[in-house]
Amino acid sequence: MHAIIPATAPLRLFGKLDPVVESRPDGVIVVRSAKPLPHYSASLVDRLEHWAKVTPHRTFLAERDQSGGWRTLSYGAAFEQILHIGAALLARDLSEEEPVLILSGNGIDHALLSLAGMAVGVPTCPMSTAYSTLSQDLGKLTYALDLLTPRLVFASNGRVFGRALRKVKERGIEIVVSDDTATELGATPFASLLDRPISSAVVSARTQVGPDTIAKFLLTSGSTGFPKAVTNTQRMLCANQAMLAEALAFLKDEPPVLVDWLPWAHTFGSNHNFGIALYNGGTLYIDEGKPVAEGIAATIANLREIAPTIYFNVPKGFEALLPHLQDDLALRRHFFSRLKLLFYAGAGLSKPVWDAYRDLALDTAGRSVVFTTSLGSTETAPGALIGVRDADRPGIVGVPHRGVELKLVPNAGKLEARLRGPNITPGYWRRPDLTQAVFDAEGFYLMGDALRLAEPTNFAAGFEFDGRVAEDFKLATGTWVSVGPLRVDIIGKFDPLVRDAVVTGHDRDDVGMLVFPDEAETRKLAPHLEPDTPFAEVVVDQAVKDVFQERLAAIARDATGSSTRVTRIALLAEPPSIDLGEATDKGSLNQRAVLANRAKDVEALYAAETKPHVIRL
Structure with a gap:
């Protein structure tokens, strides 16, 4: 393993969140940090007032103006x-x-x-x-x-x-x-x-x-596709920032510098990233770019000027940025010049992308960079668990923050995660019915995720995401399919051809997937087609299908059983719909909504006659 931190870096990167474990007779496990959460501010505005007095001239926010310069x-x-x-x-x-x-x-x-x-x-x-x-x-x-x-x-x-x-x-x-x-x-x-x-x-x-004052509402779409308004109190926001400062100890050593595009309509961009800058007296450069082909240029231009101390993104964002860092030494040197940590969330990160960033940092700055992630939701402000070790692979979401209790309840062969702490929402605005449904008798929030230990019996090594409990299903044989891990694994093996996918097979004989191909990469497989050929025609071109068929066969050969062996895929030309609740602007996919709206494609996967956009083994 590469060295983690050079001698010139701060003496600390992470704080200690040593987990304490309570095992109950009924199989329930409760995990919490050994140390309590320190005192935190009553409101975020109190932190703004503090920095206004201590460092009134320090730049808090910066955005591009019409001339292309920075408005600060x-x-x-x-x-x-x-x-x-x-x-x-x-x-x-x-x-x-x-x-x-x-x-x-x-x-x-x-x-x-x-x-x-x-x-x-x-x-x-x-x-x-x-x-x-x-x-x-x-x-x-x-x-x-x-x-x-x-x-x-x-x-x-x-x-x-x-x-x-x-x-x-x-x-x-x-x-x-x-x-x-x-x-x-x-x-x-x-x-x-x-x-x-x-x-x-x-x-x-x-x-x-005060702490119980409502700071904001954040809309989160459920399985219905209609948004719920999650009540965010000052207690939630400030407690979570205090938790983050204890976990990411380097935030206390120097004011953080962020270059960030993540939308403030979502908890990752607003409560987490914006909050980190504000709570710790840092500077947030608002990145108007997006992690897509037509938006990444703005991000690159900003990163040429501003070197972040911590960089946040979703996996698709890290994927979009990677080739530019690989091809541009000056950009690479600037990007890693004072970077302490890379942080991804929102979805699973592939191992090749993980390895590429660590290798780039080693080659460019003479040190490997630490990559970490966390587990949370809009309802948890959002951080509940966080990785505070230099992990050897992506997917480890860490241990509970200080002040957070994690209850693991046996459920269909998995451990369902439930959470309690000052960072948890009091509920959904004007929906007491939905609020009541997401808390158990002890007041733990039912987030619907499953976890497993990253290392057997070693709680200090943290947990791995083990899928959404509500998304897992049984094949007709009675075999359980763990949707979350399988989906991440298959998308990674199709990289860079697939942007996203949904697992199918409930009560069927085998596993299938509805695949949303990456249009730019898929078109490269059919250079004989005109550039303006409709994408619906591209995905049924034989040259394209041959490549997907070859990948699918290779993946099937590596499968360990029927629950991980994907036998059929449907290539969908129409991207996930925001109106139908299939996707958000951050790129998150709603598996339930896609399955409901694309029921005809699911039927086509398993029909006797093979449709043009379906590929089978």
């Missing part, structure tokens, strides 16, 4: 500005019952509005931009408006979000826009919120904000 916001300026905006929110009588809905993505105005709401007890709800721009029916926007009943809706650009804003206008809801592109809708300029004098009401409201 210091801690001192941020704290002053949110008090002005807070006064404007209070003047409108906004509240938990009538909060602020944010349509646009990451940006300084978005951050100021969110923090201003936190300062005076007015929750905000950032919504995925896809629900307002890519969605054809605006169904999830309509649902969110009905569920949350906001009285103010913000968008950075009236033109980009015009279709959604017109729907908002029909309801008589105030619209606030950063620019002048929505004057025909009677939009309020964002700058006018900053002009509001700081009132005594703001000072009074600040004193009322």
